[in-house]
Amino acid sequence: xxxxxxxxxxxxxxxxxxxxxxxxxxxxxxxxxxxxxxxxxxxxxxxxxxxxxxxxxxxxxxxxxxxxxxxxxxxxxxxxxxxxxxxxxxxxxxxxxxxxxxxxxxxxxxxxxxxxxxxxxxxxxxxxxxxxxxxxxxxxxxxxxxxxxxxxxxxxxxx
Amino acid sequence: xxxxxxxxxxxxxxxxxxxxxxxxxxxxxxxxxxxxxxxxxxxxxxxxxxxxxxxxxxxxxxxxxxxxxxxxxxxxxxxxxxxxxxxxxxxxxxxxxxxxxxxxxxxxxxxxxxxxxxxxxxxxxxxxxxxxxxxxxxxxxxxxxxxxxxxxxxxxxxx
DNA sequence: GTATAAAGTTAAGCGCTCTTAACTAAAAAG
DNA sequence: CTTTTTAGTTAAGAGCGCTTAACTTTATAC
Numbered sequence: 001x002x003x004x005x006x007x008x009x010x011x012x013x014x015x016x017x018x019x020x021x022x023x024x025x026x027x028x029x030x031x032x033x034x035x036x037x038x039x040x041x042x043x044x045x046x047x048x049x050x051x052x053x054x055x056x057x058x059x060x061x062x063x064x065x066x067x068x069x070x071x072x073x074x075x076x077x078x079x080x081x082x083x084x085x086x087x088x089x090x091x092x093x094x095x096x097x098x099x100x101x102x103x104x105x106x107x108x109x110x111x112x113x114x115x116x117x118x119x120x121x122x123x124x125x126x127x128x129x130x131x132x133x134x135x136x137x138x139x140x141x142x143x144x145x146x147x148x149x150x151x152x153x154x155x156x157x158x159x
Numbered sequence: 160x161x162x163x164x165x166x167x168x169x170x171x172x173x174x175x176x177x178x179x180x181x182x183x184x185x186x187x188x189x190x191x192x193x194x195x196x197x198x199x200x201x202x203x204x205x206x207x208x209x210x211x212x213x214x215x216x217x218x219x220x221x222x223x224x225x226x227x228x229x230x231x232x233x234x235x236x237x238x239x240x241x242x243x244x245x246x247x248x249x250x251x252x253x254x255x256x257x258x259x260x261x262x263x264x265x266x267x268x269x270x271x272x273x274x275x276x277x278x279x280x281x282x283x284x285x286x287x288x289x290x291x292x293x294x295x296x297x298x299x300x301x302x303x304x305x306x307x308x309x310x311x312x313x314x315x316x317x318x
Numbered sequence: 319g320t321a322t323a324a325a326g327t328t329a330a331g332c333g334c335t336c337t338t339a340a341c342t343a344a345a346a347a348g
Numbered sequence: 349c350t351t352t353t354t355a356g357t358t359a360a361g362a363g364c365g366c367t368t369a370a371c372t373t374t375a376t377a378c
Contacts, residue, residue, distance in 0.1 A: 003284070007291040011275045014294040016268065017301045019185070020207050022178050023200065031221070037196065038365065041182065048179050054326060062190070067366050069327055074364095091325040091374045109175065116170045119300050125162070127296055132166040134293030135173040137286055141278050142176045195334065213356060226336050228357055233334095250344045250355040 022112060029108045039075055040108075043097065046081070047105045051096035053086065080104060181271060188267045198234055202256065205240070206264045210255035212245065239263060 001009075030040040038061070045060060046052070058068035072095060075081040080101035086092035097105065120128055160168075189199040197220070204219060205211070217227035231254060234240040239260035245251035256264065279287055 003288065007279070007287050008272075008276075010291040010294040010298065011279070012268070012272055013298045015181075015271060015275060016207070017298050018177070019181050019271070020203065021301065022174075022181070023185070023203075026178070026182070027200075028221070036364070041186075044179065044182070048175065055324085062187070063365085064367060065326065066328080066368080069325095071365075073327085086325095089325080089375070093326070109171070112174060112178070113167075113171055116174060117167075119297065119304055120166070120170070122303075123296065123300060128166050129162065130289070131293045131296060132169040134290045135169040137282065137290060138278065139169065139172045139176050141282060142180065144281075145278055197335070214354085217356095222335085223337060224356065225338080225358080228355095230335075232357085245355095248345070248355080252356070 021115065025112050025115065026108070029111055033104060033108075035078075035080075038071055042071060042075060043080055043101050043105055046095065046097045047102070051094055053092045053094065055092075057095065075101070180274065184271045184274065185267075188270055192263060192267075194237075194239075197230055201230060201234060202239055202260055202264055205254065205256050206261070210253055212251045212253065214251075216254065234260070 026040075027037060030037055033040070035043075041061070042057060045057070049060075054068055054072065055065065057072060058065045061068065063071075072081060072083065076083045080098055082096050082098045084094045086094045120131065123131065185199075186196060189196055192199070194202075200220070201216060204216070208219075213227055213231065214224065216231060217224045220227065222230075231240060231242065235242045239257055241255050241257045243253045245253050279290065282290065
């Protein structure tokens with residue numbers, strides 16, 4: 001087995017295990033809060049990408065503007081999202097997590113994080129350092145890649 | 160910042176980025192196949208844990224036996240699952256992926272894997288090795304942890 | 319300044335998942 | 349051998365998310 005093959009295989013295995021685990025944790029947590037997955041995903045999106053307009057929600061989740069509006073409306077009434085008028089364009093709305101929404105997402109992250117903590121508690125200090133370093137490398141690469149895709153989209157818009 | 164804090168932070172950051180990305184990929188892929196998320200999740204579960212009975216589905220997804228039965232029924236009619244009678248207990252059914260179901264899940268994994276590949280294509284060979292090793296360490300730890308939980312549940316059943 | 323486009327909202331209706339309740343058939347318990 | 353438990357199915361109904369269509373309000377184009 002070549003180095004490259006070994007590399008591919010560890011990626012695949014890890015993705016398989018991690019995906020499965022996170023999905024279960026995520027949907028359990030969402031259910032425990034009384035939110036549906038689509039609703040919870042919107043909160044996660046806002047946490048991850050920051051405040052945005054209604055149309056952004058509609059695009060990112062690939063649903064109609066009507067669907068986005070209805071979903072967000074429920075979250076506003078439940079107190080997880082603040083919906084204000086965009087001062088620059090009075091047609092548009094600005095959506096952002098409320099403190100309650102932020103608290104919810106952070107709590108969810110902590111629960112998932114607890115698993116990782118349990119996972120790594122039995123590793124040696126040296127292994128922990130090794131893992132930490134590798135994960136930062138990956139995180140940085142992911143952020144760079146995201147940035148590149150954003151730029152590419154911007155280019156397309158400019159041409 | 161202590162070593163332990165740095166470790167925690169890289170875990171958190173990575174989980175955040177990776178979770179978000181995988182979720183999006185997963186739901187897009189599920190949508191593209193025409194399956195709902197609950198349906199797709201059942202296929203993933205079968206892929207991950209292997210064949211099982213109806214009651215196992217119901218437990219793992221924390222839904223009623225009726226819901227599991229209906230969901231599985233659709234997947235059987237769509238040709239993704241094979242449902243046969245358990246020879247040891249004629250009340251029970253054995254559920255497993257059909258070749259078509261297996262193909263679907265593998266295709267989904269490949270799509271998510273492509274992102275990882277793109278992600279790591281810009282890393283140096285040395286970084287790739289470092290990442291591969293760290294991920295195997297994590298995968299092994301996850302599997303051991305899973306096993307431990309299974310044993311604990313078995314113990315509870317015995318007492 | 320009028321016409322057109324864009325951002326959201328609201329309402330009606332469809333399909334999906336989920337639940338409870340009633341049921342069948344097979345296994346286990348007594 | 350009868351009773352009870354277990355595995356799964358079926359049917360009716362509630363709730364949710366999504367779509368299309370019609371609409372309001374604000375911004376942009378000509």
